[in-house]
Amino acid sequence: MILSLRLAVASLVLALGLSGCTASWAPQVNPVPYYTFYPASLSVVTAAAEKALPQAGMRFTGSKQISPDTVEVHGYDPEGNAILITLQTKGAAVTKFSARIGLYGHLREVEEIEHWMGQYVGQAIARP
Known part of the structure; x- marks a missing residue:
């Protein structure tokens, strides 16, 4: 009896998951963080992030x-979702950028931030 009840519950959860109904149970957090590396120091990339937002x-x-x-x-995006950008040094002149916006992916917004950060980091390292 217990085994058949467990199988029924597992089947129900699987069916709801395949139909997309699990979003009403809990928000689906993006499991894959978005990150890239910049060939610059932590201070340069931090300044770029502050200007890029x-x-x-x-x-x-x-x-x-x-x-x-x-x-x-x-920071916050226009809809009020929280933005968390984490910058970590990975060597003397390499900084890892990772970002999350809200509970869902928001990949387009992260790519927009990264575009501007690339512009500012490029300008900073191009200066003599």
Whole structure:
């Protein structure tokens, strides 16, 4: 009896998952973080992130040094979803950028931020 009940519950969960009804049970968090690497120091990439958010149409609310090699940049997109950009040094002149916006992917918004960050990092490292 218990085994058949477990099988029935598992079948129901699987059926709801395949039909897309699980979104009403819990929000689906994007399991794959978006990240890229910049050939620049943490301070250069942090400054670029702070300038990139307003250029991408979003609001910059502050940055925080979490550890000597990690900075978090915070903001909001136009819909009010929280933005968390994590910057980590991966060497003397390499910084990893990763971003999350709200509970869902928001890949287009992250790509817009990354576009502007690339512009600003490129300008900074091109200066003599």
